[in-house]
Amino acid sequence: METILPLPFLVSVSVPPGLNDIKEGLSRDEVSCLGCVFFEVKPQTLEKILRFLKRHNVEFEPYFDVTALESIDDIITLLDAGARKVFVKTEQLADLSAYGSRVAPVVTGSSAALLSSATESGLLLSDFDQTASEAAQFVEEAKNKKITPFFIKPVAGADLEQFIQVAAKVNAIPILPSTGLTTKKDEAGKLAISTILSSVWKSDRPDGLLPTVVVDEHDTALGLVYSSAESVNEALRTQTGVYQSRKRGLWYKGATSGDTQELVRISLDCDNDALKFVVKQKGRFCHLDQSGCFGQVKGLPKLEQTLISRKQSAPEGSYTARLFSDEKLVRAKIMEEAEELCTAQTPQEIAFEAADLFYFALTRAVAAGVTLADIEKSLDAKSWKVKRRTGDAKGKWAEKEGIKPAASAPAATSAPVTKEAAQETAPEKITMRRFDASKVSTEELDAALKRPAQKSSDAIYKIIVPIIEDVRKNGDKAVLSYTHKFEKATSLTSPVLKAPFPKELMQLPEETIAAIDVSFENIRKFHAAQKEEKPLQVETMPGVVCSRFSRPIEAVGCYIPGGTAVLPSTALMLGVPAMVAGCKKIVFASPPRADGTITPEIVYVAHKVGAESIVLAGGAQAVAAMAYGTESITKVDKILGPGNQFVTAAKMFVSNDTNAAVGIDMPAGPSEVLVIADKDANPAFVASDLLSQAEHGVDSQVILIAIDLDEEHLQAIENELHRQAMELPRVQIVRGSIAHSITVQVKTVEEAMELSNKYAPEHLILQIKDAEKVVDLVMNAGSVFIGAWTPESVGDYSAGVNHSLPTYGFAKQYSGVNLASFVKHITSSNLTAEGLKNVGQAVMQLAKVEELEAHRRAVSIRLEHMSKSNWKE
Ligand SMILES: NC(=O)c1ccc[n+]([C@@H]2O[C@H](COP(=O)([O-])OP(=O)(O)OC[C@H]3O[C@@H](n4cnc5c(N)ncnc54)[C@H](O)[C@@H]3O)[C@@H](O)[C@H]2O)c1
Ligand SMILES: N[C@H](CO)Cc1c[nH]c[nH+]1
């Protein structure tokens, strides 16, 4: 498959344009009209890019340099999400061969020998320096080898005009930084798009104009016009239809008629001598009373137009109005037509019935505000996936037709375009295994409820103990070396950032600041309320006063995980109580990003809670650094916070080392949730709660306890779970965690609570009638979420409760992080002479039993003194 780009160059941007507007260079819309976008994916930006792909997969054609990704699975996720082409390390090619020409190697340098890396899918030559002496030889070689497509990316600061010329000479596709391009005619230091276009297109007309086919979003031709470099530039700048009239100069379509066009995309044809403009046409394109110059739209677009206008104006009580308002009627019609299509025999009958089915399917879509273009986009997006399922019919449909699943999935060949072919690419249903508590043995149920196995502590200790020893011995140098290794932050030269934190490190959008501020305040309020107003005081006997008072732990280390997801909310959950408790030194630790910086949200929270420093490290090295201290990292008295197995094991290890003299909070491992749902529970709410914890990591586990739910309700939850999961950017993680998650069917609330208390979940969600009353039955849980309007995520972020909680069943003996985690309690005794007289005999007798004479005498000496001096109160 040869790559045909909309235009013979690619625009590279540093930030996915769907996430942040491109600040310098071309605007987001201008890039989208050019059609292709190129960026480098870093492990820490992968998730954002996947989100971007989900939203803008059809708007942009994305090309990625993924050489910074080590995991083949991550690259596959990106490809399946719709990456048009990925450029990988040569050694990763073999593992991605199923993706054919969508994968090409990237090489750096300009030595001709590098050309041997080229595959049938071409290659990307990175940092191409056309001024280097080898370049000429390289160019010659490349030309001889006829490598297609062959991309080149310039070294930073290259002269783009010269670069484009070299690209044209070797028949390569240049990758041009958006920041070096402009749609203006002259902009100092930037290259005009018009200059690039006119250097590549070939007009065979004496006036140099290019024939331009204008089409709508379904590729229906609206008419033929002409373009000049200037008109294209103008179209890109205004993102509207602007053409070159042969008589009247620049023609802004709709300027007088009002029938304007929104520019979606421009592209050149295969031999660069005709342009295509894809537009969203308002009103008509043609000057006659028809939508396009070649006549009216037909087929599905026409049906869509009719349905939209009927939806807007169908008379009340008419059949069409009923169709739009009665979901059950549309559902019945779709089923009826589908059945009729299946029984149709002749080609005519099949066409007739298929048309009916399309009619009702499109009615359903239009009623829900879904356009034909949306459906086509979905179809196109499916065609980018390579992973196949067998296309088997599902559940009741398979049963009804007596279909058995196929033995294995066929290998991918070409992109599916039909419904059936597209269905073949539909992924496996994401579903939890079901257990009916009344039909399985307790042992079977216990086994199913077991948390996913963690690596044995021996295996983990073998990894983390040498790291801890190294940090203890070599301090900063060791911490830095592990950060270079695990976080790939090789440019980092200091393992710590000390307060005051520079403002530029906490630049955040206003809405993020507002969200952090609201959450901060709620967490502060709830933890401040946990303060003990005054010391506890009890007179146990006359004259014997016992007290207990608290003091903040002086220096605390707050670990904020940052491996699979950066969790600034954890910074709030640890930092705010530490601040409220009055800890003098609050040290944050979190793995930095590959460029050595720390997430600005974490810096902002550190600033708000008055942290003294942020350790730029994660894992066992961060724990060790805080436990023992290094040249630049402050030693702390207690380390708190969740983390992966390496972090948890390191916390356990240092807390057992008396040389470290450091305490820890509790084992807080992979997130988990147990949802109890009854007939009142909304399936969509239940599914969303299960997924909110399932997306944390593949080792997360989520449990649903269904109280007396019928099959329909259970299936509604399962369908919702799958539907919602498929829309998540972290769907692959969810697949992993759902694989070891289960639904248990029970009959009563009591049974449900018994199971829950035995499981001791980190989070317990009660989506049941009178949920509040059931709280009395909760014996073991980290945090409880009561009723339909309390999703677990409010506790993760903003309600005020803490989200750092015991997992893995430790809720049976541990509390989650709270104010008490940051203080220690000190007791005092204060006796009067009378008090000593009252309690003295008991003390002396017990000291005698224990044969500790000095203890006994400490009392007797005082009592004797009292009697000798005839002492009175
Ligand atoms: N229970 C709770 O309250 C709670 C709250 C938030 C997060 N969590 C959990 O915390 C965990 C966070 O884990 P994470 O991995 O995303 O981040 P993390 O910050 O805990 O771990 C990342 C670090 O692990 C170390 N590491 C990774 N691979 C290693 C290897 N092979 N050898 C040695 N060290 C290695 C690296 O130093 C890296 O910096 C998740 O399981 C999440 O569910 C729990
Ligand atoms: N649910 C996690 C605790 O198990 C905490 C968290 C942070 N961000 C989102 N969730």
Ligand SMILES: [Zn+2]
């Ligand atoms: Zn969470």
